[in-house]
Amino acid sequence: MTGTAAGRLRLSRAEHRSLSRKARRRRELTGWVFLGPFLACFLVFLVLPVAGTIWWSTRAGSIFGGTKFMGFRNFVELPGVVGAWSSIENTLLFAVYSVPAILVGALAIALVLARVRRGASIYRFLVYFPVLVPGVVAALIWLFLTNVDFGLFNEVIRLFGGKPVIWLGADNALLVLAVLDVWRNVGYWAMFFVAAIIGLPTELYQAAELDGASAPARFRYLTLPLLRRIIFFAIVVSTIWGLQVFDTALVLTNGGPGTATTTVIFRVWQYVFASNNKVGFASAISLVLIVAILALTVLQMRLLRDRRGRD
Amino acid sequence: MDRILNRDTRALTDAYLAGGLSRRSFVTRLLGLGLSASAIAALVTEATPAAAAGDSLKGKVRFLVGPWSDGEIDHQKHIAAGFNALHPDVTFEFRLYQWDTAAQEISTSAAEGAHDIYMTTESSYPDYEAGNGFEDLTARINDPSFAAEKAKYLYWDRTQNYGPKLLGLPISWHVEDALFVNMEKVAAAGHDETFVNSWDSFHDCVSKMTKPGETYGCGIGIQLGGYGEWYQRLRSAGGSYLTPDLKRPNVNLPDVVTVTQQMADLFKEGIAPPLGTYSYDAAPAAFVAGKLAILSSDLATTTALPSPMPFKWKLLPYPPGPVSQVNFNDITYYMINAKSPDKDLMWEVVKWWTSGPNDAYWADNSGTYPARTDAAASGYGKSSAPQLAEALPLFEKYAVGLENFPQWATVEQLAEAEIQNCYAGKKTAQEAVADVEKIVKHETGL
Numbered sequence: 074m075t076g077t078a079a080g081r082l083r084l085s086r087a088e089h090r091s092l093s094r095k096a097r098r099r100r101e102l103t104g105w106v107f108l109g110p111f112l113a114c115f116l117v118f119l120v121l122p123v124a125g126t127i128w129w130s131t132r133a134g135s136i137f138g139g140t141k142f143m144g145f146r147n148f149v150e151l152p153g154v155v156g157a158w159s160s161i162e163n164t165l166l167f168a169v170y171s172v173p174a175i176l177v178g179a180l181a182i183a184l185v186l187a188r189v190r191r192g193a194s195i196y197r198f199l200v201y202f203p204v205l206v207p208g209v210v211a212a213l214i215w216l217f218l219t220n221v222d223f224g225l226f227n228e229v230i231r232l233f234g235g236k237p238v239i240w241l242g243a244d245n246a247l248l249v250l251a252v253l254d255v256w257r258n259v260g261y262w263a264m265f266f267v268a269a270i271i272g273l274p275t276e277l278y279q280a281a282e283l284d285g286a287s288a289p290a291r292f293r294y295l296t297l298p299l300l301r302r303i304i305f306f307a308i309v310v311s312t313i314w315g316l317q318v319f320d321t322a323l324v325l326t327n328g329g330p331g332t333a334t335t336t337v338i339f340r341v342w343q344y345v346f347a348s349n350n351k352v353g354f355a356s357a358i359s360l361v362l363i364v365a366i367l368a369l370t371v372l373q374m375r376l377l378r379d380r381r382g383r384d
Numbered sequence: 385m386d387r388i389l390n391r392d393t394r395a396l397t398d399a400y401l402a403g404g405l406s407r408r409s410f411v412t413r414l415l416g417l418g419l420s421a422s423a424i425a426a427l428v429t430e431a432t433p434a435a436a437a438g439d440s441l442k443g444k445v446r447f448l449v450g451p452w453s454d455g456e457i458d459h460q461k462h463i464a465a466g467f468n469a470l471h472p473d474v475t476f477e478f479r480l481y482q483w484d485t486a487a488q489e490i491s492t493s494a495a496e497g498a499h500d501i502y503m504t505t506e507s508s509y510p511d512y513e514a515g516n517g518f519e520d521l522t523a524r525i526n527d528p529s530f531a532a533e534k535a536k537y538l539y540w541d542r543t544q545n546y547g548p549k550l551l552g553l554p555i556s557w558h559v560e561d562a563l564f565v566n567m568e569k570v571a572a573a574g575h576d577e578t579f580v581n582s583w584d585s586f587h588d589c590v591s592k593m594t595k596p597g598e599t600y601g602c603g604i605g606i607q608l609g610g611y612g613e614w615y616q617r618l619r620s621a622g623g624s625y626l627t628p629d630l631k632r633p634n635v636n637l638p639d640v641v642t643v644t645q646q647m648a649d650l651f652k653e654g655i656a657p658p659l660g661t662y663s664y665d666a667a668p669a670a671f672v673a674g675k676l677a678i679l680s681s682d683l684a685t686t687t688a689l690p691s692p693m694p695f696k697w698k699l700l701p702y703p704p705g706p707v708s709q710v711n712f713n714d715i716t717y718y719m720i721n722a723k724s725p726d727k728d729l730m731w732e733v734v735k736w737w738t739s740g741p742n743d744a745y746w747a748d749n750s751g752t753y754p755a756r757t758d759a760a761a762s763g764y765g766k767s768s769a770p771q772l773a774e775a776l777p778l779f780e781k782y783a784v785g786l787e788n789f790p791q792w793a794t795v796e797q798l799a800e801a802e803i804q805n806c807y808a809g810k811k812t813a814q815e816a817v818a819d820v821e822k823i824v825k826h827e828t829g830l
Contacts (some may be wrong), residue, residue: 135515150826153826154826155798155802155819155822155823155826156798156801156802156819216663220666221661221662222666222669222670222673222675239657239658239660239661240660241660241663242658242659242660242661242808243658243659243660243805243808243809243810244808245660246660323484323485326660327484328801329659329660329801329804330605330659330660330804330807330808331659331801331802331803331804331805331806331807331808331810332801332802332804332805333805333808333810335801342488343794343797343798346485346487346488346491346492347487347488347793347794347797348791348794348827350790350791351794351827
């Protein structure tokens, strides 16, 4: 029952509960409406495929044909398959080559870009431009750059009297793929770092300067600690991306020469589409990769956590 | 009579395609040759009467084809124009797949029903035979009304060997790894074309042709993945992926290790360019420039060579192995998607595409051999390099195809990559051959 006393609307306890429940429901409903599209995409494009991958990993057969239950046989067979270890080795090496180079390069570029005043947007665009190039196109560009007879790289080497290098040979191809990855991604992370550096409190730097701190000291004791969170984020994400390298390996080297650039995802692709009965096997590899990436991320989080506290 | 009609009709078709004639003028002039449209179709294109029965056919036909030459789509449109002259209500759409991803693109497209007609290679035929993605054409091909036409297609014995279903009509018989030989360099090395008669003389010749920093004697391993290249050495050593009864692997044999080592030695001695030096697309230019005295590639490379060439050259088979001399080849087919809505239309289209003149025209411009007995009489040999016709008897003599198990193409892809690890010095020949045997076991489940 409603009533007024001294100008105030008075509600009974039950009415108050009912109204607040309605308000909460409305709020929740509004939240779900806003969350809905994302949730639908999350379910359709992530949860369902992962669930499908788990299901497929226990089966043998083709993606378009019949399958049969295999239990864990696909997982048991994995270590003994020819090329399994070399594809893991290639993937890890690729990440080891590319991730540090990307992050160090991006940070260096960001430090310079953050100081540029005139024409800053042009420089930023130029640095970011390779990010806009699709992987396949980037690989085709590099196919020409690395051509032994008329590629730009060897032309420059010849100009200085050097011998032409077989860039896509068995010993260099993985490194070239990593450099291509650095070329494509360094601008992306550089923009992240620029935004972070610009947002750093200037009074700290002014105080440090007044205290006589040199530029390297300011970088070591101010910039790096202040950027720690974003650097940590960049390490985790770029490592995950590095472990998923595929498109450039397909176009530039087709996994070769031999298996020199055959990565884990390349193997998955081969088993899903090139084999007639190995989709379960490919799913098992994918699951192992997902678990490996999760484990690596957790490990990185632990290693990179500040000793003085938690982030 | 056929040849005259063929020539006149071809001239009219070319004029029509070049825009010099309207469709009406084209048809009128065809009739001016004194023949009805159906008679022209029956005589000139060797098509069945059903194909020329009139303008009753209508619909859309979506092709997924391989890029045999830079002009592939133009060649397809040329053939389509001839069909449209008889059936104007049929429209065509052509899409190219990439060689590296052909099997994947075809499988995915067939499953989705994205295309109606596919240009497929024999390497996947056993797989397709085991599946149900493509229309079973057995009844149509074995229909008595098609018997006379069927007799003009080649290689039925090979196709029938894969199983009870006939899934397509053949259009090409293709040598996947021939030797493109600069005969002037061979002569300068003190040899003639008989240098391919033994591995020793082959090795001596390519060694002498090699000039460090200038010319490599033999460009092998050029096709990343090396389709069929090592496989034919395996067969020449008496090996195969599986025994003839398909019950056991037949790879890890002493002679197979020997031939693998021979190939690896070419790289070790600097006679062959290190893997990754030349790509499939760049290698023909290196051959033309004299940087490769011999190029190992498939016959479609002939379409990438200039005419005339700056030197005398020949197509030759690989030297013999310890057991036999072998050249690997495969057949290309047109197949119909089982999900295609109008199978009758597709059948008429496939018949037209593989008819004598059209097969001759396409093969002639694609650097391959046609799959018809009447191709030579239908104009084959006008555009292709004369070396193709010259080498055919040798290639036929040493021809081997693939083995009849569904995983053959997968095994081949993985095996050639492992063998290239040996060429790159990452594995010994024994290790590489043993790994190929493991691949065979894993893929086939033996």
